[in-house]
Amino acid sequence: MDFSLGDRCEELRTEVREFLAEHLPQETIDRVHETGTAHDWTFYRALGARGWIGAAWPKEFGGQDRDPFEMTALRDELRLAGAPTDGLGQSLIVARTIRHVGTEDQKQEFLPPALAGEIIFALGYSEPDSGSDVAAAKTRATRDGDDWVINGQKMFTTLAHEAAFVFLLARTNPEVAKHKGLTMFLVPLDSPGVEMHPVHTMGGERTNATFYNDVRVPDRYRVGSVDGGWDVMTVALTFERGGFGLSDADRVWQQAVAWAKTTLGDDGTPIIDDPLVRERLASMRINNEVAKLLAYRTSFVAARGGLPTVEGSMHKLWYSESMTADAGELLDMLGAKGVLRRGDGDAPADGWIEHLYRHAAVTTIYGGTSEVQRGIIAERGLGLPRPGR
Amino acid sequence: MDFSLGDRCEELRTEVREFLAEHLPQETIDRVHETGTAHDWTFYRALGARGWIGAAWPKEFGGQDRDPFEMTALRDELRLAGAPTDGLGQSLIVARTIRHVGTEDQKQEFLPPALAGEIIFALGYSEPDSGSDVAAAKTRATRDGDDWVINGQKMFTTLAHEAAFVFLLARTNPEVAKHKGLTMFLVPLDSPGVEMHPVHTMGGERTNATFYNDVRVPDRYRVGSVDGGWDVMTVALTFERGGFGLSDADRVWQQAVAWAKTTLGDDGTPIIDDPLVRERLASMRINNEVAKLLAYRTSFVAARGGLPTVEGSMHKLWYSESMTADAGELLDMLGAKGVLRRGDGDAPADGWIEHLYRHAAVTTIYGGTSEVQRGIIAERGLGLPRPGR
Amino acid sequence: MDLDLNPQQQDLVAAFRAFFLKESPPSVVRSAEPHGFDPSLWSRVAQLGGPAIGVPEGSGGGGAGLVDLVLITEQLGASLAPIPLLEGMIAARVLARVGDSGREALERLTSSAPAVATVALTPVRDGQARMVPAGGIAELVVGLDGSDLVLASGEPPVGRRNLGDSPVADRSFGADRTVLASGSAALELHATALNEWRTLTAGAQAGLGATALGLGVEYAKQRKQFGVPIGSFQSIARDLADVATAVDGATMLAREAAWAADVCQTDAPALAGMAFLFAGRTAQKASGVALHVHGGYGFTLEYDVQLYYRRAKAWSLALGDPRRGLQALADVLFGPGART
């Protein structure tokens, strides 16, 4: 039994920290925070140049063949530094899916620029009327010669304003059961007929609503077989849930501890000496350790060649729910000044706790709601019967 | 707006306290605790002689015509003193049901001795295979001349070993939908063919499993119409949920506060000075106040002539769930010695907190589980659609 | 016991409800962000009584008791109306209680174009009151400085950006301050003001919780997934049922605290503390559940539920860590603790 990530990981951590010191200036973090766009091209290209976008990929794709533990260490460091990783995360989901089910042509066209950090992908699953019930997508793709013509609307197309392609779930056969008439496409976001509107969130993130009016996509941009989109989605969703490492919860915990150790309270004593502060920080530390272990297990199962479906759901459920609860506790612990936003000089921990409070709850929704995760755990993990609904 | 119970209630409270000082010796409380039978004939007959079993009943039945607020005050005082009230509670449910749907003969036969404290009733709803789904009862009653012949089994027939009759839900027509083939009977517990086995619980309470083998019951002991048992049940269940006042949670809170004020901790200071103790007691006090208000509202709606279905469910849900959680918190607050049982001289608060911990969780089950209460609130209170399941 | 509103109270609730529904829909709340104040709405609320509604009629006010005021703040919380009515009510009642020293200031609150006034919740230190609710818009600020209850007036500073988009700011108590009362009277006046603030805020949070619950329930009925309304999923319905129970409890507890103060029950201070803490927790839970029920949409600024989610938390923090609030409640219930 060994809970350490190992020496190679520790070396990698050091490299990543050095890289971040050079390529992630405070201005980038601030700009990401202000715009709500968790992607920065300069940083991303540097990451690509270093070979770390494809760090886990086989050498044949230009990757570094790093194991899941190294990937965990890499991602941990990026998260702890507050690096923008939405573009990275989304693109890897799509790239890995292309690698598994794409054509040779698709692999050659998309994978090199994706791993080099030249392009990123957006995810086009959710629609106004289909969220958890993603298979109910109404966006239509109809065949027209060598092309497909796409009409419909997607919600929460995060980074569509920066991405080259959206990985789009479309209905190609409305006559069959809803899971059986879906097909996946890579739709160039500069195609005629694509429109997008920014959607701003409580957490300060920017996402988009995207609209598709007679958008023509060549058949070679279809991923997987016609009407085989659900299987492709299943692969992609597993990638989405698995492989988290340390999360924002760890970053903010560390920021909170550093702040509490270096700041005096109203009574002139260090804030870290306050039992109510100590209790909350100790309690969150436990939750974060559990989240870390559940994440490590997900990586471990993947490293052993397994598909960590239940394990990934457990991690996602735990980290999002405990982070949401802990964000509320940490904010309480700050008292009246806790509400101050980043930018106000008095904001405790530079406002990161207040920001986490606005941000955390959304993590219980995206990538599969907590209800969806619990359903996976109950049915596939515990073997409980599927509910009527 | 007026949240006080009023002067008449305060006068009644004083009377009840005097009564309890005379008629509820510590030996009775101890015996109830040891046997798990929350009924004492001496005490109960004294209560009947005082006219308080039928306190809320019209004068024509020998009652005192007291309003729901006086009843709340009366019940509060009984609970706070730790008086045994299971027999009272069960019997009033049955008596009120008889009063609403019984025949004149039934009223004359059952109500006077019930209100005088000469007999009590047991409730025979649950069966091994039907708890929340009480309408799925399998116990059969078949007509034979002027009699019914009963065969089956009931679970959780509390006080069957003290009661004269069990108010029994039986299937009289297996051919129709489950709610439509049920009939209620009053079955004398000394009938040939009735057997019972004691069932002991974690909370120290004794209940029973009762068995019915060719038990003959005259038709005049049928309550309500043949196959009309579900409507009778609905009336009885509403009585079961409504009209709680202060609960064990208040009694134990007061016992805990008294103990914390009069006991020194390991460091030689009064336990009530410990912030962790203060926080738990203050927090539980809030929950108890909310429970009280939800109970008062139930009485208030009843006093105005309404049927407080949703209000009763809210109270039952809140008090049972918050009491269960608070029992755990109070036990934590006691530390290592908290686990000691009543009887050990070191047991904090005479072991009543430890006892509450074992007892409280069952209140989230009986009288309708928390899931059932939430269903009533969601559907009838909020108008949410009925779930598939 | 009587849990019903009397006819005058029913009229009062109806008037404020209608006013806020018409004059302060979510669009008004949103457009007052981030500074949390709509001056035009403020000038119009005066027609319903304004901040002096809870001041005795003999002092030029509306003569309303705390129960009446809590019914109003329930509606205020339900609508999130961006006006400092709650703060003004508290300030006006303090000014009316101090007598002569507050008369001039009180007149500015009983006028048909009432000034914005507030009370600093925490004592003034080194001439500063921190994080004063409505401190970013109030011309008049009552505060406790040592054993003096003082009034500062003057141009408000710019409010500080915060989670609840409310006009909170620090305020100086400089040379131009007026002493309203001193000694134990001052301490008692401030303590009473704080308990009234707790009670009225409890009402506002209960109202906020009720609206948030309503948004959640409505969405759960409309929104379909897997072919059925999501409100028919037990895990959604269960959370909403828990919230409904807590919201009803919080509403009654706020009213009970107000009633207890109106009739001078000895447990009124304890009830004020309980009501504030429970309503704050309930509002957070209600808006949190409603937010979650809305799925991804709940987080978008276009939906209303996030307005409630943010304010529920921010309002509950105005007096500091709620866990310290439990200790303060314990002090009322059990006497001050030696070890705190």
Place this chain on the structure above:
Amino acid sequence: MDLDLNPQQQDLVAAFRAFFLKESPPSVVRSAEPHGFDPSLWSRVAQLGGPAIGVPEGSGGGGAGLVDLVLITEQLGASLAPIPLLEGMIAARVLARVGDSGREALERLTSSAPAVATVALTPVRDGQARMVPAGGIAELVVGLDGSDLVLASGEPPVGRRNLGDSPVADRSFGADRTVLASGSAALELHATALNEWRTLTAGAQAGLGATALGLGVEYAKQRKQFGVPIGSFQSIARDLADVATAVDGATMLAREAAWAADVCQTDAPALAGMAFLFAGRTAQKASGVALHVHGGYGFTLEYDVQLYYRRAKAWSLALGDPRRGLQALADVLFGPGART
């Protein structure tokens, strides 16, 4: 990283699992109530190593590390076996560490008929150690008295009736005590013993939680209401899914704490505290949910789930209020706090 058990560990787990399944079914647990000790089971567990299994081979023990021991206590907790194996393991490791002064006592633990030994968790005061786990059955008790680590031996008093039906009792450290170590060495030995106790108890609670979860899941699959298994109700399935997640987390955290101690990671003491607190909370939650899933039956003494529900709470209280445990953890994480 390697989260798998190695072949020896797999064998160890299989051996203890088989032993407890066969020798300590719930009927044995129940018949050992209320005193919580089955002497015959104790004599038979010696064949698997007994309390000295975690003592170095050179000292006559089994040479197992803390990871191995935590795998054993997982099985102990899973079965609720009424034997003082966990306490004995801790005592044996202390005695092995003190060297000569503990040799004689240690020999009684490495024998084929091992004595019952335990460690008092809280310091001896006025010659008394309070609420000693297994204090009602142990012949040997290690305790910290001032700055001496001492050993008391003698006839155990009758155990005290308690929630967990465990053989807890107060123990006197009178004239016949032996000093095992003194000064900082004594303090350190006791602190290490406490952290090992935390870690092994975390394993036991994780095992308890896993069994309780299994009881709940099994019942939810079998029990039908409204024509379907109750496990198909979302509100039941949801709670069980949350519990499954926490139980997996608690199991890994206990193992991580043991591993960290075995390889002398500097964060081992923090992990021991985290593991103990989290596993205690998880075991309570798991058994609480499982109890509720069982409906009225869960509360009857005939069903097994109540055995788990009561012990989960009782075990988590052995070191005192878990909230104080969080403060102790904070001391490890942040250094001692000045205000506690």
